[in-house]
Amino acid sequence: MARRKRRDLSILYMLAALGQLACWVMVLIKMFPAEGPLKGILGVFCGLYAFIWGWMNAGRLGLKNIMLAWTACFVLTIILGGMIGFSSFSAATSGMQ
Numbered sequence: 001m002a003r004r005k006r007r008d009l010s011i012l013y014m015l016a017a018l019g020q021l022a023c024w025v026m027v028l029i030k031m032f033p034a035e036g037p038l039k040g041i042l043g044v045f046c047g048l049y050a051f052i053w054g055w056m057n058a059g060r061l062g063l064k065n066i067m068l069a070w071t072a073c074f075v076l077t078i079i080l081g082g083m084i085g086f087s088s089f090s091a092a093t094s095g096m097q
Contacts, residue, residue, distance in 0.1 A: 027067075031050060
């Protein structure tokens with residue numbers, strides 16, 4: 001049962017990570033024409049810069065829904081990653097008693 005639950009959480013984690021990737025690409029598509037190639041390339045190599053830039057320009061470029069989705073996916077991956085890690089740790093240590 002625990003193994004299936006961990007698998008389900010892993011699938012949700014991968015979907016949230018895929019959502020983050022899609023949002024990052026959409027922000028990059030808006031970033032290149034608005035800021036030029038130098039900052040666009042910086043956004044490619046530093047996702048945190050793209051995330052902050054997206055929130056700073058969300059109202060001006062119509063990115064609010066994309067940024068809300070990116071933030072939700074980001075928080076979800078952190079929560080699910082912790083749950084998966086805790087589940088794996090507890091499964092590994094339960095047999096040590």
